Amino acid sequence: MSTSNENDGAAPQRITVVGTGYLGATHAICMAILGYDVLGVDVDPGKVDRLARGDVPFFEPGLPEKLAEAQATGRIRFTTDFDEAADFGEVHFICVGTPQKPDSYAADLRYVQSAVRELASRIHGDALIVGKSTVPVGTAADLAELADEVSPEDARIEVAWNPEFLREGFAVDDTLHPDRLVFGVASEQAEATLRDVFSPIVDEGVPVLVTDIPTAELVKVAANSFLATKISYINAMAEVCEATGADVDSLSAALGLDDRIGSRFLKPGLGFGGGCLPKDIRAFRARAEELGVGDAVAFLAEVDAINIRRRTRTVDLIRELVGGDLAGKRVAALGAAFKPNSDDVRDAPALDVARLLYLEGAHVTVYDPEANSNAHRAYPDLDYADSLEEAVVDADVVALLTEWSEFREASPASLEEAGAHPRMVDARDVLDQEAYVAAGWEFRALGRPAPQAGRVAARVPAH
Numbered sequence: 001m002s003t004s005n006e007n008d009g010a011a012p013q014r015i016t017v018v019g020t021g022y023l024g025a026t027h028a029i030c031m032a033i034l035g036y037d038v039l040g041v042d043v044d045p046g047k048v049d050r051l052a053r054g055d056v057p058f059f060e061p062g063l064p065e066k067l068a069e070a071q072a073t074g075r076i077r078f079t080t081d082f083d084e085a086a087d088f089g090e091v092h093f094i095c096v097g098t099p100q101k102p103d104s105y106a107a108d109l110r111y112v113q114s115a116v117r118e119l120a121s122r123i124h125g126d127a128l129i130v131g132k133s134t135v136p137v138g139t140a141a142d143l144a145e146l147a148d149e150v151s152p153e154d155a156r157i158e159v160a161w162n163p164e165f166l167r168e169g170f171a172v173d174d175t176l177h178p179d180r181l182v183f184g185v186a187s188e189q190a191e192a193t194l195r196d197v198f199s200p201i202v203d204e205g206v207p208v209l210v211t212d213i214p215t216a217e218l219v220k221v222a223a224n225s226f227l228a229t230k231i232s233y234i235n236a237m238a239e240v241c242e243a244t245g246a247d248v249d250s251l252s253a254a255l256g257l258d259d260r261i262g263s264r265f266l267k268p269g270l271g272f273g274g275g276c277l278p279k280d281i282r283a284f285r286a287r288a289e290e291l292g293v294g295d296a297v298a299f300l301a302e303v304d305a306i307n308i309r310r311r312t313r314t315v316d317l318i319r320e321l322v323g324g325d326l327a328g329k330r331v332a333a334l335g336a337a338f339k340p341n342s343d344d345v346r347d348a349p350a351l352d353v354a355r356l357l358y359l360e361g362a363h364v365t366v367y368d369p370e371a372n373s374n375a376h377r378a379y380p381d382l383d384y385a386d387s388l389e390e391a392v393v394d395a396d397v398v399a400l401l402t403e404w405s406e407f408r409e410a411s412p413a414s415l416e417e418a419g420a421h422p423r424m425v426d427a428r429d430v431l432d433q434e435a436y437v438a439a440g441w442e443f444r445a446l447g448r449p450a451p452q453a454g455r456v457a458a459r460v461p462a463h
């Protein structure tokens, strides 16, 4: 492995990005912003039409403005046509989904396989296919073989891997100013091409790690597994706190002030969800088992289990607050997205809690500032409100499940005024417990002791 920021040669000018979802649309738009001519390719004509009209089909702060900026330069187009895509790009980025298979923990690789097959079977001359999707180690080698099998005789295709670390909600900034770039390559030429393509970012001083391809594939799943482990670690501590009357927020603050531990990703609460961390730790386990090293990452099963237990614990707290039986009780579920500043409900803990409440007979009204329509598509049986005020009308209990600032900023008085009974479960540990208790609310939070008269309230420094 080498690490340096050297760059030589002229950058390729034309780039295709295959798959224009959260990752691909962001990557395509940012590549155009960096000055490349970009063609975004997707099999979903609805998505392609919307992007072509300048309409980002999901919620991502700042991305619509960047799309408008890119379109104004005439440097970005979108298509469903693979003939055009194969002909257009000198470098082809693969950004299609790698979801969990419906019947196992493994990653479903049919979309990356199809993308490479469609592209490679139409390529003539030299081309570099660069995977950005998150894949099990060994996938790139299989895809290189597939490209070789299906491509015309005059094609010279190389495969490289450039894993992506962006976070939803910060996608543009993370793409243009990443912590690091990882280039998994099998040749100096592929390395030089990637250095050229990313030179505007590399020139800003962003570290580049050049590795072999399996290492690059693994870096990504190892990073997401570490982040998931950190969250489940603090949530495991929350379980212990609940059994002892200790306060996990104070515990987390004290741990996080140790530089060796660090405070980021140590926020206790309802746990992780989304289109990546949950499926990535499961796919990693599945791949490690295939490789005969399942024991090495067996702890990820516990990371997953701790995470899921936060959801049932939240339901327990809500049930307890309404007197032990959820049947017929009205619950205002604040939040559906897997985290604030996203409309993504894939494996969303908030929505899962709403579903579990519904299954126990509760009347659940969900409100999320951005994710209502995605949530409705996923769970049409739940009720959806158009505003926070509408969601809490007559609610027997209010549950804060995604920590949108709108919910953090609402006062206990305003919720009561809107018609809520004064019972709150704060599943994200973000509300001012003392203010709610002072206003006469019954209040429960994950990992924090129930308020008692005379108890010294924990004072946690901001982190």
Ligand SMILES: NC(=O)C1=CN([C@@H]2O[C@H](COP(=O)(O)OP(=O)(O)OC[C@H]3O[C@@H](n4cnc5c(N)ncnc54)[C@H](O)[C@@H]3O)[C@@H](O)[C@H]2O)C=CC1
Binding pocket: 018, 019, 020, 021, 022, 023, 024, 041, 042, 043, 044, 047, 095, 096, 097, 098, 099, 111, 112, 114, 115, 132, 133, 134, 135, 164, 165, 166, 167, 168, 275, 276
């Ligand atoms: N969402 C995120 O923040 C990040 C995602 N990733 C990884 O990126 C990959 C994509 O994730 P998302 O963008 O979230 O998924 P997504 O589901 O939003 O987007 C995937 C897109 O690929 C398209 N697609 C499927 N098959 C295709 C084909 N054969 N040809 C062309 N397009 C095709 C789909 O229509 C869809 O628009 C996954 O491997 C994920 O783990 C990595 C880093 C960040």
Ligand SMILES: O=C(O)[C@H]1O[C@H](OP(=O)(O)OP(=O)(O)OC[C@H]2O[C@@H](n3ccc(=O)[nH]c3=O)[C@H](O)[C@@H]2O)[C@H](O)[C@@H](O)[C@@H]1O
Binding pocket: 134, 164, 165, 166, 167, 168, 169, 224, 227, 231, 264, 265, 266, 267, 268, 269, 270, 271, 272, 273, 274, 275, 276, 277, 338, 339
């Ligand atoms: O592979 C991916 O797709 C991406 O997955 C995560 O990004 P993302 O899923 O957008 O969201 P995060 O900010 O990482 O949050 C993930 C989940 O963990 C939860 N979380 C996060 C931090 C924390 O301290 N506690 C906690 O419960 C969030 O509520 C959320 O549900 C990683 O942070 C990205 O680096 C990675 O590129």
